[in-house]
Amino acid sequence: MSLWSRISDAIAALRSGESLSQVFDRLSAPPERSVAFTIAVIALGAKMAKADGMVTRDEVSAFREVFHIPPEEEANAARVFNMARTDIAGFDDYARKIAKMLGPDNPIKNDLLEGLFYIAVADGEYHPNENEFLAKVAEILGISERQFNSVRARFVPDAAPDPYEILGVPHDAPIEDVRAAWRKAVRESHPDRMIARGVPKEAIKLAEKRLVAVNRAWEEIQKDAA
DSSP states (O other), X not given: OOHHHXXXXXXXXXXXXXXXXXXXXXXXXXXXXXXXXXXXXXXXXXXXXXXXXXXXXXXHHHHHHHSOOOGGGHHHHHHHHHHHHHOSSOHHHHHHHHHHHHOTTOTHHHHHHHHHHHHHTTTSOOOHHHHHHHHHHHHHHTOOHHHHHHHHHHHOTTSXXXXXXXXXXXXXXXXXXXXXXXXXXXXXXXXXXXXXXXXXXXXXXXXXXXXXXXXXXXXXXXXXXX
């Protein structure tokens, strides 16, 4: 039975009166843990799209790009997505569930945050409510303010990105520390490493976008230091 078929079976439980959050809690132990995680990610993505008050077609398309869904399973995913928009559980509930499942220092948290940013700016705007939503999600996931600002600087086109924020280092950091941060970011953005930690191939475009940004930031800092 495929992951999405199992999710479809889980959705059937909703007809008996269970909430989406209750279904998640019941599936949080192995072997259904992957189902629960997928439901939580879809729910969080749906609530992200709704954060500015309106879910646009561009945001839905962005969700499908980042969190790949097989064409034959789109109906099941759409049901979860639509239910999540009206589920009584808040987005912070799902963020806490994901944080608990992933544990501390799991790089998938940053991948997830990038995916949510991708959805947030898909309609060409970055609403204050979306910023508040994402900042709270980052806090719950244990992502530092500096790392949050680094991701934000790459996705939000409201100002010239700060190269130090993109690399996640303070402005007075020694050039050796900046170089080390740049090399680490390049390693973590390698497609093979992202696939190894469970990021779908269809979402590698986020890694490519990150790689362009970190290389540009390093070049800018080098130029200023020369």
